Amino acid sequence: MRIHESSSPFRDGFTWFRITEPDTPRDLDPVFILHGGPGMAHDYVRNLDRLADLTGRTVVHYDQIGCGRSSHHPDAPADHWTPQLFVDEFHALREHLGIDTYHVLGQSWGGMLGAEIAVRRPQGLRGLMICNSPASMPLWTSEAARLRVDLPVATRYALDIHEADGTTDHPDYVAATQVFYERHVCRVVPTPQDFVDSEQQMLADPTVYHTMNGPNEFHVIGTLREWSVIDRLPSIDVPTLVVAGEFDEATPATWRPFVESIPDARSHVFRDASHCVHLEQPDEFLGVIAEHLAGRP
Template identity: 35%
Template sequence: MTVTEGYASFQGFRTWYKIVGDSAGDKLPLLVVNGGPGCPHDYMADLEALAAEDGRALIFYDQLGCGRSDHPDDPGLWVIDTFVRELAAVRTALGLDRVHLLGHSFGAQVALEYVLTRPPGLATLTLAGPIADAPAYEAEARRLMESLPPEERTAIGRREPGADMAFYRRWLCRLDPWPEYVVEAFTGMSRDVYGTMWGGHEWELTGNLKGWTVMDRLGGLDPDLPVLVTSGRHDLTTPALVRPLAEAVPGAEWVLFEESAHLPFVEEPEHYRAVLASFLRRSEAVSGPRAASPRPLSPSR
């Protein structure tokens, strides 16, 4: 499988990217915006197999401030608009005139803000484990944390080393043990970026994303843009959070992965890739009206 790496120029800095597969192939490429903020892309490595399975190129990049991209010492950069403009810069640098777009978690926030600008040439939008309303997400994450056994909540409250893993092993990734590439990605997070934008914990939103929402702006999405929403049954982005988003996007398809938390492309990788590939192929082959209202689906394997 062909792999190409390089850097895109962005505001005088370098954003590292990787292209997996043949970008000159017959199928449209998929541009992936991973979560965080401040996390490198590596935890999404299982998606790379889609290049061979579906014959399309996948483009990943490390957002500014983390991974292989430049790490500027400027807290003023750590606002969502920076990452929206970075996404546009990567797309321009790679000449992605027509492309599929996938955003996961914080990457879905970036993707939504980007798509709401109505950029031309988007073939589809996939929102994986999406956050559309930060205050609602914070409240739901707090509810999940408070459902932990008392001894685990006490350890978290005392900020004991590793105590937060009781939360993340239930609602981020349920595999035991976690794959090494997932461990490396999350231990490699930029705490400066995460802390500035989000805060200390998932359930303590103290950063500049506090109050962020697009729920009142979803009517501005292109009604002809095919949208796939994916999430896990045991996800940080619980079905109670995802349903209002899916219902607010005309024609959106919502697929719920029953055995997964926040990383179904890691926890159910073959199933996830099959669902995603089917959506991309159908969207390329067929145009016209789509279903009027979403429902959670659990397709057969």
């Protein structure tokens, strides 16, 4: 694989990107990888660069504005951080790279962003892969509450009491959060370094994550708390693959609207996996993605 890193201008900042080209390129549309968070940076999905040699396609990673190696804007008002901002950033980067036709793979928030891109029917979009993502945040929070019921009593108590007190930075709350994460976010022990790197850079500047999402994956009190794309899904007009893990915090109730409402959509569930299937079962995950892309431009 050949790797090139640089940045492109976007509004009053810049977007850092990483391009991976296969050793044996084919005349096929590239794949953009959209990371989650919002604000988690690309590190934890870096291993998807293997798609380059698996499929013969160029793979484009980038850190969305406000996180990672892209420009940070900690003083921006809360209403600055909207889905439309990130849709605009995606197209600004795509145009900077001179890419007219492409596929999009989004993980978690990245899948939500991918859906936001796709419902606008951009002319060059050839396919969409939504990985471990909800179609609405009310569904997400409802299902998170259901999953919390099965946590140990002491864990539930720590979560409830510190959320009520607004002390979500307390060590007991952080420890209780980790119990949820080990069940439903990443089941690999110890946590893979790429995930740790994404998490650490988010904690160093949590502006985007805390503003749009909240203090963690299941206590969603940010500006995305009422977000939904469900009523717009029928407008997506490209082949769509929806994947999730058996123990994913993105439960079937959260992603089923994608499959039911997108005209050309299919789903795949990975057994004994959670939210970060690509880290837990990388070969199986990449195989399913490569199979989906096979035979497509």
